[in-house]
Amino acid sequence: MRGIRPTRRVTALGSAGALVTATLIAGAMAAPSATADSRQGQDRESRGVAIAAARAAKAGIDWQDCPADWGFEKPIQCGWVTVPLDYAHPNGKQIKLAVDHIGNTGTKEERQGALVYNPGGPGGSGMRFPRRVTTKNPIWANVAKAYDFVGFDPRGVGHSAPISCADPQEFVKAPKADPVPDSEADKLAQRKLAREYAEGCLERTGRAMLRQMTTPNTVRDLDVIRAALGEKKLNYLGVSYGTYIGAVYGTMFPGHLRRMIVDSVVNPSREKIWYEANLDQDVAFEGRWKDWEDWVAANDASFHLGTTRAAVQDKWIQLRATAKKNPIGGLVGPAELISFFQNAPYYDSSWVPVATVFSKYFAGDTQALVDAAAPDLSDTAGNISSENGNAVYTAVECTDAKWPTSWKKWDRDNTRLNKDYPFMTWANAWMNLPCATWPVKQQNPVNVKTGKGLPTVMIVQSTRDAATPFDGAVELHKRFKGSRLIIEKDAGSHGVTGLVNPCINSRVDTYLLTGETDSSDVTCTPHATPKP
Numbered sequence: 001m002r003g004i005r006p007t008r009r010v011t012a013l014g015s016a017g018a019l020v021t022a023t024l025i026a027g028a029m030a031a032p033s034a035t036a037d038s039r040q041g042q043d044r045e046s047r048g049v050a051i052a053a054a055r056a057a058k059a060g061i062d063w064q065d066c067p068a069d070w071g072f073e074k075p076i077q078c079g080w081v082t083v084p085l086d087y088a089h090p091n092g093k094q095i096k097l098a099v100d101h102i103g104n105t106g107t108k109e110e111r112q113g114a115l116v117y118n119p120g121g122p123g124g125s126g127m128r129f130p131r132r133v134t135t136k137n138p139i140w141a142n143v144a145k146a147y148d149f150v151g152f153d154p155r156g157v158g159h160s161a162p163i164s165c166a167d168p169q170e171f172v173k174a175p176k177a178d179p180v181p182d183s184e185a186d187k188l189a190q191r192k193l194a195r196e197y198a199e200g201c202l203e204r205t206g207r208a209m210l211r212q213m214t215t216p217n218t219v220r221d222l223d224v225i226r227a228a229l230g231e232k233k234l235n236y237l238g239v240s241y242g243t244y245i246g247a248v249y250g251t252m253f254p255g256h257l258r259r260m261i262v263d264s265v266v267n268p269s270r271e272k273i274w275y276e277a278n279l280d281q282d283v284a285f286e287g288r289w290k291d292w293e294d295w296v297a298a299n300d301a302s303f304h305l306g307t308t309r310a311a312v313q314d315k316w317i318q319l320r321a322t323a324k325k326n327p328i329g330g331l332v333g334p335a336e337l338i339s340f341f342q343n344a345p346y347y348d349s350s351w352v353p354v355a356t357v358f359s360k361y362f363a364g365d366t367q368a369l370v371d372a373a374a375p376d377l378s379d380t381a382g383n384i385s386s387e388n389g390n391a392v393y394t395a396v397e398c399t400d401a402k403w404p405t406s407w408k409k410w411d412r413d414n415t416r417l418n419k420d421y422p423f424m425t426w427a428n429a430w431m432n433l434p435c436a437t438w439p440v441k442q443q444n445p446v447n448v449k450t451g452k453g454l455p456t457v458m459i460v461q462s463t464r465d466a467a468t469p470f471d472g473a474v475e476l477h478k479r480f481k482g483s484r485l486i487i488e489k490d491a492g493s494h495g496v497t498g499l500v501n502p503c504i505n506s507r508v509d510t511y512l513l514t515g516e517t518d519s520s521d522v523t524c525t526p527h528a529t530p531k532p
Contacts, residue, residue: 048087049220056081056228066100070159076102076130081228083155083221086212093208097221098159099152099228102130106145113258114229115147115512116222118154119495120240120264122215123392125158126151132498139498139505143512147235152225154218156209156392158385163209165201165391168383172375175333178324179427180418191407194433201395202439211440213395219249223256233258235512239495240264240468244273246457247448247476255453259512263460263497267472268448268479274397274435275404278428279413280469286421288345288466288492295529296355302532303359315362316341328361329370338427340373345423345466348493351530398435402442410436450481457483458511460504462526464492477521484517491526501527 059082066078078100085093104111117129129151132140140149153160181187202210222245226234235258238246243262250257267277293312300307305315320334327333332340340357343350353372360368376382404410410429418425435442457480461473477485486507488496497508503524510516 044089045087045216045220048084048090049223051090052082052084052087052220052224053227056083056224057230059228060230061099061228063101070100070127072100072127072130073134076100076134081152081221081225083224085208087217087220095155095161097152097155097161097225098127099150099225100127100130101148101150102133103148104144104146105133105141110145111148112146112513113148113231113233113235114150115143115235115237116150116152116225116229117236118152118222118238118242118245120238120242121157121389121393122154122218122241122396123157123389124241125153126242127153127158137498142509146513148229150225150229152222154392155221156205156213156395157388161209162388163201163205163213163391163395164387165197165204165394166387168380168387169377171387171390172377172383174331174336174375175323175327176335178334179338179430180334180422181426187411190430191433194430195437197394198398198434198437198439201391201434205391205395207440210395211399213392214399214443215244215248215396216252216443216446218245218396219252222249223253226256234260236260237497238262239497241266243468243472243476244268247479248446250454250457250480251446251448251451254451257453257455257457259455259458259515261458261460261497261508261511262476264465264468264495265459265461265473265476266468267475269475270401270445270447272472272475273401273445274432275401277472278432279417280471281467282417282421282423282425282428284464284469285342285345285424285466288464289423291464291492292344292351292354295351296358299355299532303355305355305359305362315358319358319361328366329374331374332370335427336373336375338424340369342424345492346494348491348527348530352532355532394432394434397432398438398442399440400443401445403432403435403438405436407436448476448479450479454480454482456515456517458508458517459483459485460488460497460508461485462488462491462493462496464490465494466492467494485521487521487523488526489523493527499527 061079061081063077063079065074066072066076070078072078078098080096081099082094082096084090085095117126119126130149133144133149155161156163177189234256236246236249243264244266246260246262247268250260290309293309296303296305296312297308306312320337323333323337341354344354357368357372410433414425414429459473459477461470463470473485477483486504488501488504493499496504498505501524507522
């Protein structure tokens with residue numbers, strides 16, 4: 001289940017890849033078939049969080065100017081929070097998490113605390129969140145008066161004990177194999193790459209770190225960050241996978257939450273995490289892809305790609321076939337095309353740029369497509385970041401839950417889906433296939449539910465979201481009693497807080513500033529589609 005990112009990573013698998021004061025845990029994890037050992041392990045981890053949070057509260061965060069190569073200008077400051085690698089052994093090996101913040105822009109009396117952010121992934125960094133203040137984003141101006149904006153790199157990400165599964169330069173090399181297989185030999189080749197990628201995660205990251213790359217551990221880290229910030233209760237904004245962090249935090253630490261907004265929601269059902277969730281994503285991507293094709297056709301005067309969805313789809317098939325036979329610019333094959341074009345189903349803000357590149361190609365300008373879709377092998381830092389993000393995505397999703405180990409099931413499910421939902425299905429399958437041969441123990445997902453002290457949670461979702469289908473928001477709404485669901489009907493941008501719909505933005509402001517919500521759920525009309 002990849003979300004949050006502007007592009008899905010072009011992975012080594014030959015597919016388009018990609019993708020939160022010390023007290024004991026108020027709500028314990030529940031496993032489908034908990035054993036005495038697992039319950040004892042959870043108790044140890046609960047005590048471990050309390051110990052780590054107490055240490056963090058005492059130490060605080062030594063805020064300093066951010067390192068120059070991190071790219072965060074003053075007055076943003078950076079620091080570190082130390083957490084146990086394994087919460088069952090809180091006095092064992094420690095890792096450092098990178099955090100940054102900017103103070104509230106209002107008066108001391110106006111300050112309500114820190115607002116901590118996670119953009120999703122798994123593998124996304126929240127460190128750019130304070131820039132919403134320094135760039136004077138007007139949509140966040142009122143909230144910035146009341147809150148410090150805090151971002152962090154989750155464990156394994158960026159500056160926080162980063163992990164790796166492949167050599168970054170090899171990881172970004174292109175063109176990759178077409179993710180849609182033509183033969184059993186193609187499938188065997190992809191299965192081999194997936195197995196080798198899983199082995200690479202173990203070799204490059206190490207078993208001790210890899211087995212601790214889980215959502216519950218990120219949630220525990222988040223509670224330690226809360227304590228280090230000196231906050232009695234957490235204010236949290238999570239988008240995409242960040243909503244799952246929020247859902248698990250609300251389950252494990254319901255009494256530690258003050259306010260929480262989850263935007264574009266991962267389905268928290270244990271039956272969905274993560275294999276079924278990815279199959280659902282394939283279906284949703286196809287629907288939003290068709291929405292974009294309809295929009296392109298309606299704007300044929302600008303793009304000249306056809307006046308019907310079918311005509312635009314024919315152009316896509318033609319482009320894909322050409323790139324498969326002769327990769328464009330020697331670098332852009334079908335995998336790279338999916339990696340670029342899937343921006344359109346993700347974000348309405350990408351509709352015009354993607355359609356423009358598409359149009360230019362058929363007008364004879366192939367370089368625009370190469371510039372947009374080909375990897376930049378000279379961007380060493382960017383390629384390291386891309387590989388790291390994909391490694392974290394894989395490590396967390398594969399370790400969080402048990403995945404099918406039978407290739408027959410993978411093959412049957414994805415062959416069936418590909419017949420009607422071909423845009424993303426096989427690319428998504430190959431990206432997740434390392435989980436079938438994952439080299440460390442896979443966990444049981446948390447049973448997300450309402451616990452004592454859980455405040456009113458605001459859930460925000462567009463109905464045609466491709467990356468996190470609408471049913472996920474409905475499911476979390478059922479599980480978190482008293483939550484409020486704000487729907488953007490007939491819209492599909494992934495991550496809608498702080499975009500262009502005042503019906504949503506005004507309610508986000510009111511909730512964060514006053515804690516008040518509507519007396520019932522709200523359906524907002526969609527924002528306008530982009531203009532070419």
